[in-house]
Structure formats: C-alpha cells, structure tokens
Amino acid sequence: MNIHAWPDYLSQLWPGLRTSFLLLVALVALGTPLSLLLASTQRSHRKAVRWTTIGIVEFARGMPSLVLLYLVYFGLPSFNLTLGAFTAASVALAINYAGYTSDAIKSGLDAVPMGQVEASEALGLSRGVTMRRVILPQAVRIITPPMLSWIIVYFQTTSIAFAISVPELMSKAYSIASVNFQYLGVFAVAGLLYAVVSIPGSQLVSALERRQQRGTP
Amino acid sequence: METAANRARPFLEADKVSVAFHGKAAVDEISLTVTAGEVVSIIGPSGSGKSTFLRCINHLQVPTSGTISVDGVSVVDRPGQHPKAKDLARLRRKVGMVFQSFNLFPHLTALENVTLAQVHAMGRNKSDAEERGRELLAQVGLADRANHRPSQCSGGQQQRIAIARALALDPKVVLFDEPTSALDPELGADVLKVMRDLANSGMTMIVVTHEMHFAEDVGDRVVFIADGKVVEQGNPAEVLRHPQHERTQRFLKAVLDR
Amino acid sequence: MTDFFHYLTVLSSGVRYTLELTFAAVGLGLVLAIPVTAARRSSSRAYRFLGTAFVELLRAIPPLPWLFLVFFALPTMGLTPLQPMTAGILVFGIISAAYLTEIYRAGFRAVPAGQAEAAAALGLGPFHTYARILVPQAVKTALPLALAYFIGALKDSAIVSVIGVQDISARAVAQNVANSNGLIVFLAAAAIYLCLSLPVALFGRWLSYRLGTQNAVRVGA
Ligand SMILES: Nc1ncnc2c1ncn2[C@@H]1O[C@H](COP(=O)(O)OP(=O)(O)OP(=O)(O)O)[C@@H](O)[C@H]1O
Ligand SMILES: [Mg+2]
DSSP: OOGGGHHHHHHHHHHHHHHHHHHHHHHHHHHHHHHHHHHHHHTOSOHHHHHHHHHHHHHHHHSOHHHHHHIIIIIGGGGTOOOOHHHHHHHHHHHHHHHHHHHHHHHHHHHSOHHHHHHHHHTTOOHHHIIIIIIHHHHHHHHHHHHHHHHHHHHHHGGGGGGGTOOSHHHHHHHHHHHHOOHHHHHHHHHHHHHHHHHHHHHHHHHHHHHHHHHOO | OOOHHHHHSEEEEEEEEEEEETTEEEEEEEEEEEETTOEEEEEOOTTSSHHHHHHHHTTSSOOSEEEEEETTBOSOSSTTOOOOHHHHHHHHHHEEEEOTTOOOOTTSOHHHHHHHHIIIIIOOOHHHHHHHHHHHHHHTTOGGGTTSOGGGSOHHHHHHHHHHHHHTTOOSEEEEESTTTTSOHHHHHHHHHHHHHHHHTTOEEEEEOSOHHHHHHTOSEEEEEETTEEEEEEOHHHHHHSOOSHHHHHHHHHHHHO | OHHHHHHHHHHHTTHHHHHHHHHHHHHHHHHHHHHHHHHHHOSOHHHHHHHHHHHHHHHHSOHHHHHHIIIIIHHHTTOOOOOHHHHHHHHHHHHHHHHHHHHHHHHHHTSOHHHHHHHHHTTOOHHHIIIIIIHHHHHHHHHHHHHHHHHHHHHHGGGGGGGTOOSHHHHHHHHHHHHOOHHHHHHHHHHHHHHHHHHHHHHHHHHHHHHTOOOOOOOOO
C-alpha cells in the first residue's frame, strides 16, 4: 500500500467531495420544506388529506433510493421533462429524504402540548401564525438532533448518484482508479472522506441529545 | 431457636466502609456490627448514603475502602480488589435483597421469579425449587398468584413476591432498601406484616426505612446516618424518642412534622 | 398497463438474488453483532474501544466504497477476486453487524438497571443473567428494530447491481437500456420492492403492537 500517494488522491478527489456537498445542500434545501409540508398534512383532521399524505410518504421511502433515482432520471422524460443528472439526483434524494424525515418532524410537532394551540386560538392567532411563531420554535429543539442525523445519513446516500454519473466523490474515485489502477488507495481515501465528515457529525448529534436530556427533567 | 450466646456473636461486620463517587464520599467510614437474629433499621435523610452502604453488604456496590464479612465470608482480602466469582456467589447465597422498586423479572410468573435462582444459582432441581417456591408464596400470602405475571399484581403483592424470591435461597440475612416507599400506605401494610413475621421467625434483617413505627416496634436497633456517617445508634425507642444529637433531632422533627 | 405487468414478470427473476443477498447478509450480521455487542458492553477499555471503532467506521462510510474496496481493491492485493454476490453478502453482512450491534445495545439499554442488579443479588452468573433475564427482555425492543433494519437492508442492497449482481435493480437497468421505457420499468421495480417489504413491515407493526414497544424505523444509508 502506497500511503505516500494518498495526499495526491485527496487533491484529485476534492472536486468530487465538493459536488457531494452541493448535492447534499440541494437535496436538503428541496427536501426540508417538502418534509415539513408532509408532516403538517399528516396531522390534518381531514381523513382524505391524511391518507393521501401517508400514501406519498410510503411511496417516497418504500422503494430503494437507487430505484427512485432511476425513476426520476429515466422516467421523467416520458413526461417530456428531462433533468440533468445532478438535478435529477437532487430531486430524487429530496423526495426520499422528505419521506423519511417527515416522521421526525411530525413527532416534534406532536410533542408540543395541545394547550399551546388552544392558548393561541384563545388569543385569536391565525393557524399560520400559530404554526410559525408558537409551535415550530418549540418543536425545533426536539427536531434538530434527528434531522441532523438524517442529514448525515443522506450525505452518505449521495454516493448512489454514482449510478447516474453525477461527478460526486464516488464517481471521481471510480474514474481515477480506473486510470491508475490504485483501487485500494483511491477507494480508501474516498471512504475516509465520508468518515471524516460523518463521525464528527454524529458526535455533534449525540452531544445535542445529551444536552437535551439534561435540559428536560 | 437462637441461644443467647449465638445471638451475641457478630454475624455481619462492616469495618470502615467508604464509597466515593467522583471523589465525593457518599459513604464515609461506616462501621456496623450485626448479631444473628438482629433486626437493624437504618434511617436518615435522602442522599445520606443509606442505599449505597446497604448495597456494599452484598457487593452490588464495590466499596472504595473498608471490608465486610458476612457469616465468615469476606469477598475481598484487600479493599478495591476484584472479588472472585466463586466468593461473590457464596456471599450472595447468604444475603437476600429486597429493592425499593421490586425489580421483579417482568417476563416470568411469580413462581418462576421465585424458582429461577434456586435452579440456576443454587443448583436445586426444578421440582424441589417449585415446591419451595409455592411454600414461600403461601408464606407471603400469595399462593393464588403463583402463575401471574408481576404486571398482573398490585405493588404490594409484587413486593411480597420479591421478598419470597429473596428468601428462596435460604439467606442468612435479608437487606431491605425502603421496601414500602413505592407503595400506598395500605399496600405497604401487607408488606410490613410479612416483614414483621419474618423478624419474629428469627431472621437477621437490615432495613433502610422511613417507617418509624416499624423501626420502633420490630427493630432491635436504629442506626441514624447523615452525610455518609453513622451519627447515632441504639435502642429504637431511645433513639427515636430521645435523640442525643442535634442532627438526629432535626431529622426526626422533619419526619414527624410531615 | 400491459407493459407494467410484462416488466413485473421480467424483473421478478431478480427477486431471488435480492432476497438471497439480504437474508444472507442480515443473517451474517445477526451473528457477527453478538461478539461486537459483547465488546461494546465489556468492562475492558480496549475491547470497548475496538467495538466502538468497528461500529462507527462501518456506519460512517456508505456501502458503495466498501463494495468497491472488496470487489475491486482486494484482488489487486493478490487475493482471489470474489463473485459479485459473495462480495455483496460480505459487505452488507459486516455493515449489518454494525447496525445490529446498535440495535442489540438499544435492546439492553431498555432493560432497567434493576433487573441486572436483582439477578446479581440472587447470585445468578453472567450466562443465566443474560440468557434468562436480560435477553428475553431486550428482544422486545430489539426485534421490531431488527425487522425495520431488515427492510432497510433489502432496499439498500439495490446498490450491488452496480457491481453486477443480477438483482431486481440490475434487471430493471437492463430493461431500461433495451427498451428506453424508464418510467414503467422502474415503477415495476418499485412495486416489487414494496411487495417484498410490505409483509415484513406489517409483521413488524403487529409485533411491536403485541410487545407494546415503539416501532422506530431508523435505518442508515
Ligand atoms: N451510582 C452513583 N453514581 C454517582 N453518585 C451516586 C451513585 N449512587 C449514589 N450516588 C450519590 O451518593 C449519595 C448517596 O446516595 P444514596 O442513594 O446512598 O442515598 P440514600 O440515603 O439511599 O437516599 P434516599 O433516601 O433518597 O434513597 C447521593 O448523593 C447520590 O447522589
Ligand atoms: Mg436510597
């Protein structure tokens, strides 16, 4: 194993890591509002709305992320809508992410006591204001740690965008290795790059969780 | 029957037992001698180290320093030493324990709770263990609950099952850590009655309790602990009615004023 | 619509590989997780460190780099190249071991400390304490989580198609290349995965309802 070449691989992989991050930012930016929407419609008192939401959520996470990725990339052209690989990956992973995270958001919203809603109603606040100013700020504290750990999970999931040749970390690694044949070194460095981001991330999550447990009796 | 000579022999000896958590002493050089058949009540404010000291006696808590011997068995020669599994098993056969929160095994029936350790720790055969188990459940007034799970029993019943479980190994001494404080007074009374019968049968008992009536009527001695130290001990009536130390007086006043 | 059913039958030939891989990998993981859990719960610092390092490293790196390391890199070190299926089982087996270790630990953590204490006070040895007291109670928490993990693994296993395992996803990719009918092909693939995971999901729901535990679906990438 030629460790001396590793810094070189690192600099070659760097643009790939950047693309992985951009993909993560895009999917979280698209997925979080969708997740919030799904969480609130899951709490709707109208049965039809609730069941439609459950259907969407189960669809979004019922299939492998990879299949959803293919479905968006190769399926949308049937509707005369062709997305580039990066956009398709952002959209597919955002849908997938929203499906998984809507539960975390929903339980955060559920954790805010009913009395808060009643008090807001008694004060004559509109439903939107109640959500934005009363419920969300209280729920955010509960939601933050699980959302962060989902974001770490999805940082890793961006690696499947390799399958549609988004030039992210794994694609870069694969193309470098198929030229220099240093599979071990290149994939090891790529793997470690994921770890270097994920491990501090999950430590941050546990620290937040511990702080929260201390804060709530 | 216990003879007078037998009674006077120190049966359990704790010598300068200390426990520190994060450098802070929870138990601070407590020494205690208990003779066979004696019923000792330990009282004291919350956080004074009563439970921690009690748990040292059967080595659920490893003392930072000091030694303990029960009926000639001492699990370590030097404090801080790791006890041998065999010595630990020998100690625990001699010492039964009843917990504040019962700690019954929820997935087992009352009878299974009482027989499990007889089979797997003592090596009794299953039918003997069950016979003994039924006998003990009858003794605590729960013959009819043998096949019920703990969750199907009231708190008082659960604690009586836990007492039967502790007695199943034929211990020489039984430790009680606030056995009634998780119970309504009425349910606690059933438990106290079982404990009273047990004391009358000559069992050696160490009872951490807030039940002053029990300490006075049933106990042979009261030990008052504060800040990890024994402040005062003696005849229950004397300690409870005429405490000598200001700290004891303050504690008893607070308890009785409640 | 007839296309959809046509693809369903074509893709079904991959079900065998998807199931074989998932069952073998999770089976391997269930066994491997036992010593790792023991290490993580050990009183020895060194064992705890090794257990933690194993779990953290495997969970911090997605399956794809592991797969490439085993499939492409090991042969360059003079080892015999593995069949794609074997590589997939090995990689997902070891990754499952890491996740299942955390599930076992969650199971044990859910058992109140008083249970182990009561067992110790009764003089039960470590074997009987685990076999009779801790494990039966830990299973209540761990089993629904393990089932949820199984479903996650079933879906994650799709990635082995990139190294050539002929599973559902690989067949779908091939059909898409041949017929450029991506929408219907991948909807059919999705439907098959759903049919495979639904029974397990329903069983898990029923089980956690029976056991009175939460059905927390929380599976990694
Ligand atoms: N495992 C532990 N780790 C750290 N500190 C502990 C531990 N167990 C007990 N302590 C501390 O030791 C002190 C004595 O606790 P202990 O439980 O023995 O008190 P106690 O007299 O039984 O109180 P109570 O009447 O509330 O049961 C307390 O300050 C407690 O916080
Ligand atoms: Mg206590």
